[in-house]
Amino acid sequence: MLFLTRESIQSCAEVWKDADVELPQFDYEQVAENTRVRPEWVHFGAGNIFRGFVANAHQKLLELGKADTGIIAATSSDYELIDKIYKPHDHLTLLVLMNASGEFTKKVISSITEAIMANKNRAEDYCRLVEIFENPSLQMASFTITEKGYTLTGPDGMYLDIVKKDMEQGPEQPSHSMSVIASLAYRRYLKGQYPMTFVSMDNCSHNGDMLKNSVITIAKAWAAKGVVEQGFVAYLEDESRITFPLSMIDKITPRPSEVVRNALQEQGIGGMDILITSRNAHTAPFVNAEVSEYLVIEDKFTNGRPLLEEAGIIFTDRETVNRVETMKVTTCLNPLHTALAVTGCLLGYTQISDEMQDQTLRTLVERIGYKEGLPVVVDPIILRPQQFLDEVLQERLANPFIPDTPQRIATDTSQKVGIRYGETIKSYVQRENLHPAELTAIPLAIAAWCRYLIGVDDEGNSFELSPDPLMESLQAHLQGVTLGDSTSNVHRILDNEKIFGVPLYEIGLGSKIESYFYEMLKGPGAVRRTLEKHLNEVLG
Ligand SMILES: NC(=O)c1ccc[n+]([C@@H]2O[C@H](COP(=O)([O-])OP(=O)(O)OC[C@H]3O[C@@H](n4cnc5c(N)ncnc54)[C@H](O)[C@@H]3O)[C@@H](O)[C@H]2O)c1
Ligand SMILES: O=P(O)(O)OC[C@@H](O)[C@@H](O)[C@H](O)[C@H](O)CO
Structure with a gap:
């Protein structure tokens, strides 16, 4: 029975191919090393749509030789996703696409080179994340953290308790995902006010504006308390340095299905059990999705960007x-x-x-x-x-x-x-x-x-x-x-x-x-x- 790891796709490459699985065609070790030294892309919300669409698009660039660094996946809310799915499978995903005739197309996605907990309690991970944000090479942070990930207020219009606490405590102890982003952006500001772009890929109307408003609201609260330098808010609002483009992402990416897991098992691919984490993420070493996909992004990047148009992504005006x-x-x-x-x-x-x-x-x-x-x-x-x-x-x-x-x-x-x-x-x-x-x-x-x-x-x-x-x-x-x-x-x-x-x-x-x-x-x-x-x- 095959088990998805880097060692397996190398040493049993022919067996994987016999099981009709397309394997990655680029020098992973070199890409991982480049990413370690020269990180360019961090993605927050390391869930199914990211692994099944975004990471696959980037793999196409790596295979075309149009990119030479990988994606760093980060999650601020779900330890189990990293510890029980990403790590045991060396950050690999088996992508299973289903067409209308019921045929599966199977492909190993290998473009994610690191998986990080964006949480201060994971000191080593968090230090690495800070190091990434302090590096001038970083071009973008993208997000699929669900609609609620951006929300600072409750139904009564008042700030959530976690947000109030973050505003009170300043950038050293962020908990809400928007405070984590504001805190990391502050480290980048302090290091050199380097440019970068934050791309929300969630299904929110005007997703980039929503992300921008939430991050800047936190930054302003910190500036008002005097716990960050006054120039920080201006940095986030300066479109020559920081941008928050709009985007539209579309690919029906259901939760992993037992039917697919069983079919994989029958085809000799094991270890594909589905995990429902304590944060209710439905996840597995595989991602099942439809074939159709659209990703349209406002072309407004301040520090360069991957050439994703080569992978079918559309860049256009706001x-x-x-x-x-x-x-x-x-x-x-x-x-x-x-x-x-x-x-x-x-x-x-x-x-x-x-x-x-x-x-x-x-x-x-x-x-x-x-x-x-x-x-x-x-x-x-x-x-x-x-x-x-x-x-x-x-x-x-x-x-x-x-x-x-x-x-x-x-x-x-x-x-x-x-x-x-x-x-x-x-x-x-x-x-x-x-x-x-x-x-x-x-x-x-x-x-x-x-x-x-x-x-x-x-x-x-x-x-x-x-x-x-x-x-x-x-x-x-x-x-x-x-x-x-x-x-x-x-x-x-x-x-x-x-x-x-x-x-x-x-x-x-x-x-x-x-x-x-x-x-x-x-x-x-x-x-x-x-x-x-x-x-x-x-x-x-
Ligand atoms: N699945 C799809 O078909 C699809 C298609 C288009 C767009 N999207 C967008 O992507 C989002 C994620 O979909 P998915 O299928 O990847 O879901 P998923 O459950 O597989 O992954 C969601 C990710 O968001 C993180 N997350 C959840 N709540 C959070 C919070 N409050 N703060 C920070 N992070 C949080 C989780 O840890 C997980 O990593 C959707 O909500 C939607 O906006 C999904
Ligand atoms: O992901 P949500 O929670 O915003 O919405 C659930 C689905 O409507 C959504 O995931 C669709 O599958 C997706 O938007 C298709 O592109």
Whole structure:
């Protein structure tokens, strides 16, 4: 049985090839040494999308001879990911791509040369990270740390306790990921005010701006306390030295699946067990993903950048990235995903492609995409919205070989509903020819999320909710609510503009969503009946 290590891919190269695994084609030892001396790229959030997409793109450059340093993977929150997955496999990943005919393409990703805990309690790792940030060679830090990784405030708009503590304690003891970044940037500032670029690759609207705001907020708090030099904030705001480009990343990268693990085992590749860490990361020595992928980045780098265009990554101007990102995150993919996530959990689904066989759910997401989203999308030209949406609905979501689950996508929904629906709703408020009252599918999806929060499915059985940083406060508003109830504090959730990005009641949507919610609460089967009834009404 093969076990993924550097020694194995060298000494058993032919056996790996016989198992149809593509092996890396570059001088790893030289690249690792170059990276040690001359680090250029650190990535925070060493999870599945990073390993399955970003690290693969960089490997293509290494193989083309267009890059000669690797990526340093860092995580501030999950020791187990590094200790139990990265280290035993020498930072290698087995990438498994599934096409629509069910064939696997397997490839070993070897472009990650170091894996570091970005945490002061891991002194040796942290020293290395500081050394990297103090090195003039560093070009960029990129991020896939999930939407909540950037958030400094809670639902009440007040700073989280961890953030307050970080602001109080200064750059020496950072805990929140944004304070860790601010602290590392301060070391770079002190060492020589060297330029570099911070690239968020998370699914947040205007992700670069969000990262910039959070890091600068921390820096300003430290400057106000006098614990950092005054010039530090100016350094972060000086676009000739530090930039925070926007980006849009797209590749459906599900949690590792047992079906894939078993298939690998049958093909003679062992040691591929799936680990769910105590921080709820679902991880394995392999990453399973779809074939389609798009990464579009605002070309605004101050200290050089890898030639990722050679690996299919698109670099363009800010406005174009903004349009592509708005198209994907707020209209053509992620809103559909969130709707399938919450309705899927309520209707007992465990695979997204199965939901696409359900006529009601298919109609729901087609309506969100084609009828409610498309009219407000500004065409980015480099990717055409109609074509993109067709591919999402007809090929990507429907691909039965992509083991994606509504339960994965339902994670952290409170952090995402504002971005995924709020932006479209805003457009309906702002445009003269549109009115929020015309929306049906988006309000149904929001009502389904509120109904989901009760933790009882459409048959009346309780189910496990996916983790969400606001779960406790959200559920407090629905405490004791059971099927058949016609009153609750659901309006307190819907009234929270921090969650939805829009004042739902003021614009006339709050009551509509509330009424859908109570219809869905009427009893067993009511979720499906409510969806069918209102979707049939709009279909005429
Ligand atoms: N998986 C996908 O299909 C996909 C596609 C496009 C974009 N993305 C973006 O990438 C993000 C990560 O997706 P993934 O599939 O890699 O998830 P993952 O769970 O495999 O990895 C997430 C990483 O983020 C870190 N993290 C989690 N919470 C954090 C916090 N509060 N602060 C700092 N780090 C934190 C974890 O330690 C882990 O390394 C998504 O939230 C999304 O914004 C994912
Ligand atoms: O990763 P999240 O939590 O922002 O959202 C879950 C999915 O919608 C997302 O991961 C998609 O798979 C991805 O955005 C496709 O590119």
